[in-house]
Amino acid sequence: MLGVIAVLMAWFFLHRPFPARPTSRGDLRAAPDFSLTDLSGAKLSLSAYRGKVVLLDFWATWCGPCKTDIPHFMEMQSRYGDRGLQVIGISMDDEEKLVREFQQQFHMNYPVAMGNADLASLYGGILGLPITFVIDRQGRITARHIGETEASVFEAEIRKLL
Amino acid sequence: MEAELTMMRLHSCSTASVVLTLLTGMALNVPAWAADRTNLKTVTPEEVLRTLAMHSSSRRPLLFQVGSHMLYVQAHIPGSEYLGPAASPEGVQNLRNRVANLARSRPIVLYCGCCPWSHCPNVNPAYDALLQLGFTNVKVLYMANNFGADWVDKGYPVARGD
Numbered sequence: 001m002l003g004v005i006a007v008l009m010a011w012f013f014l015h016r017p018f019p020a021r022p023t024s025r026g027d028l029r030a031a032p033d034f035s036l037t038d039l040s041g042a043k044l045s046l047s048a049y050r051g052k053v054v055l056l057d058f059w060a061t062w063c064g065p066c067k068t069d070i071p072h073f074m075e076m077q078s079r080y081g082d083r084g085l086q087v088i089g090i091s092m093d094d095e096e097k098l099v100r101e102f103q104q105q106f107h108m109n110y111p112v113a114m115g116n117a118d119l120a121s122l123y124g125g126i127l128g129l130p131i132t133f134v135i136d137r138q139g140r141i142t143a144r145h146i147g148e149t150e151a152s153v154f155e156a157e158i159r160k161l162l
Numbered sequence: 163m164e165a166e167l168t169m170m171r172l173h174s175c176s177t178a179s180v181v182l183t184l185l186t187g188m189a190l191n192v193p194a195w196a197a198d199r200t201n202l203k204t205v206t207p208e209e210v211l212r213t214l215a216m217h218s219s220s221r222r223p224l225l226f227q228v229g230s231h232m233l234y235v236q237a238h239i240p241g242s243e244y245l246g247p248a249a250s251p252e253g254v255q256n257l258r259n260r261v262a263n264l265a266r267s268r269p270i271v272l273y274c275g276c277c278p279w280s281h282c283p284n285v286n287p288a289y290d291a292l293l294q295l296g297f298t299n300v301k302v303l304y305m306a307n308n309f310g311a312d313w314v315d316k317g318y319p320v321a322r323g324d
Contacts, residue, residue: 128276
């Protein structure tokens, strides 16, 4: 019986999911500036948000984990917006129509713009989704999260920076 | 004697509790791939690399990217063809059109790499479509995380653009 327990414990510790670990690269220390037009037609520049904490989320309507994140991001925008948080959604969809429909259906409360390969390249390549960057008030990338990440992880990082 | 039996019972209960807890933990921590369909034939990135290097172009498997165009233009496996997201009817039709005149025994490898394996909306519809058409040598490139982490970051060859 003890042997069985030992085997089970070993299996558990080998296969438990690792918590999302932010990664950063020296070449991404300063968040690259960009200028897009968001879905409302307004200009969207990262530099305009200097002084705020930015959650820059690369997502797509076909990405299940992305859609799981979005309600949490909306909630954080509501809760921390007046303390200086700004969430920005960059859609990597191929069709804008689908993104508009999604944005309207879910009443997304932060700006959403269509991404492109050039922007993706600035951020080291967006070669899978979701990828979310946390950017401090000085415009520096403090974390990059790839794949599913617990909302509590984002919230803890944001609260530290606010 | 009675005390010994009681201790044995208590020991058994606590042991059972530990085992039950561990089993529950295992269930909650089942790796994502455990949710895959068992009939999906997969191939690893390393196997694809070996295949591409070994066979002449006429015997090399056809490589179809059935995911996001945005992902394809940033980086794709050299020699792979973009057919569109197979989660969409248009993508599946593109795939059908592409293979219409192929021998049903032709080796084909499908891949996407949009997001974590268990969340990919594209590989299953593409795989099913080919099997329904009678193709007998179809495999899917298994990427646990995404194309960036499981191919590009490993230094495997990539091509960019359309």
